[in-house]
Amino acid sequence: MNNIDLDKYFKPDLKQARKRTQSSIEELQFDIGDAHQKIGLGKTYKIDTYGCQANEADSETMAGILELMGFIATHDEAEADVIIINTCAIRENAESRIWGELGRLKNYKRQNPDLILGLAGCMAQEENVVERILKKYQHVDIVFGTHNIHKLPEYIETAMFNKERVIEVFSREGDIIENLPKVRQHKFKAWVNIMFGCDEFCTYCIVPYTRGKERSRSREEIVGEVFELVKQGYQEVTLLGQNVNAYGKDFKDVDYTFGDLLRDLEQTGIKRIRFTTSHPHDLDLKTMEAMRDCPHVMPFFHLPVQSGSNPILKRMNRHYTKDSYLAKLNELKTIVPGISVTTDIIVGFPGETEEDFLETLDLVNLAQFEGAFTFVFSKREGTPAAKYEDNTPEDVKKQRLYILNERINEGYLKGNTRFLDQIVHVLVDGVSKHDDTVLAGYSEHNKLVNFKGDPSLIGTIVPVKITQAKTWFLLGELA
Ligand code: 5AD
Numbered sequence: 001m002n003n004i005d006l007d008k009y010f011k012p013d014l015k016q017a018r019k020r021t022q023s024s025i026e027e028l029q030f031d032i033g034d035a036h037q038k039i040g041l042g043k044t045y046k047i048d049t050y051g052c053q054a055n056e057a058d059s060e061t062m063a064g065i066l067e068l069m070g071f072i073a074t075h076d077e078a079e080a081d082v083i084i085i086n087t088c089a090i091r092e093n094a095e096s097r098i099w100g101e102l103g104r105l106k107n108y109k110r111q112n113p114d115l116i117l118g119l120a121g122c123m124a125q126e127e128n129v130v131e132r133i134l135k136k137y138q139h140v141d142i143v144f145g146t147h148n149i150h151k152l153p154e155y156i157e158t159a160m161f162n163k164e165r166v167i168e169v170f171s172r173e174g175d176i177i178e179n180l181p182k183v184r185q186h187k188f189k190a191w192v193n194i195m196f197g198c199d200e201f202c203t204y205c206i207v208p209y210t211r212g213k214e215r216s217r218s219r220e221e222i223v224g225e226v227f228e229l230v231k232q233g234y235q236e237v238t239l240l241g242q243n244v245n246a247y248g249k250d251f252k253d254v255d256y257t258f259g260d261l262l263r264d265l266e267q268t269g270i271k272r273i274r275f276t277t278s279h280p281h282d283l284d285l286k287t288m289e290a291m292r293d294c295p296h297v298m299p300f301f302h303l304p305v306q307s308g309s310n311p312i313l314k315r316m317n318r319h320y321t322k323d324s325y326l327a328k329l330n331e332l333k334t335i336v337p338g339i340s341v342t343t344d345i346i347v348g349f350p351g352e353t354e355e356d357f358l359e360t361l362d363l364v365n366l367a368q369f370e371g372a373f374t375f376v377f378s379k380r381e382g383t384p385a386a387k388y389e390d391n392t393p394e395d396v397k398k399q400r401l402y403i404l405n406e407r408i409n410e411g412y413l414k415g416n417t418r419f420l421d422q423i424v425h426v427l428v429d430g431v432s433k434h435d436d437t438v439l440a441g442y443s444e445h446n447k448l449v450n451f452k453g454d455p456s457l458i459g460t461i462v463p464v465k466i467t468q469a470k471t472w473f474l475l476g477e478l479a
């Protein structure tokens, strides 16, 4: 498939993606249409997913659409008729891995010229990525972004029958598409999108550009989806959004926010409610009180802080200070006693001094996090921080990451040790990776627990007495 006219494609535009207009969001209904229903009969597909839970959930939708078209899942790349790479753009190393993958998949395309190779997700929303695909990765047949997954049937049809390359990435703010089919990864725990996009524009982050404007799904759609999951035997839902605490703030006609949603979902009969991810600036009292009052909302909170230094927080555009973060955290811990809190931290943000880093370590001590995802700052083209002066040598940044991780690991162990001799309730995920007589699952506080038990317990919630606490997991026995 040779492209001749590079301008015929719908390419992304990061400047356009930054715009936020007042225009209202449309809610559209997905409909597969007769013409697309049999295209995949007798054919197979494989989806490789990188990145966050939003991508996991999007891949479930892509799988749902492909199966409605008649395709069947396969793990075998050599056999697949369609391969889709659902990509992540959050840091440079995520992207490097994906470029490597795309290179590797070229061999399969040589062996099977009819193979359709698709690139989806956040990387597809970046102009430089699409330019590189157009010029150097001729073997990629379809490129589509995060806003138009519902158009996958059209794209496959064009690539398959017209033998044309399809590049269609929208940079406008995005609509909400309901009634999308899904093939869920698990039979007992499910991702449920409650909102899309992000309006925070932290200066290091590409997500507001790749996922568009903040837009919330309606209460009715979310509650309806969770009711349906309960009917199907699901035990746990994880509510997804880039900033779930901003849920509902975009509703013009109703005053209905995240705390209200938690209370309504509590009534659906689902046994466990989790959510990710949160922004401290939008976390409100109503949410904390809903967590206190709703026993099915799990006592766990991932509350990214990013840095403990006020000047850095300001340049990150985070809208809080070290003290105001700690005050909110203490309020949360007072209202929901025993809650487990984890965080995200970036070291080596442009201009971060030793003193700034020490502020971060001090905050980690004060906050008593029970875990964290820690990162070295990665420059993302198109974001404001990409232009900030950055004089800190890479080895100093790595050293800071190492020191930070040591502290964080102490927090993991401390957080696990507090459950020694206690009975926790574990939703059993499966057998342990290392020993198939051992089961593994997560407790209310999101602690990984291993214990001996029969595989028939997978998908159920069981009481486990904790006998040993390690840094990364707990050991126990069925109580
Ligand atoms: N560099 C390093 N880490 C980043 N994150 C987001 N953007 C960047 C970046 N450019 C981290 C933040 C965020 C998490 C999902 O990824 O800590 O909370």
Ligand code: SF4
Pocket: 198, 199, 200, 201, 202, 205, 206, 207, 208, 242, 243, 279
């Ligand atoms: Fe990125 Fe900040 Fe939005 Fe999180 S809140 S997705 S870090 S811009």
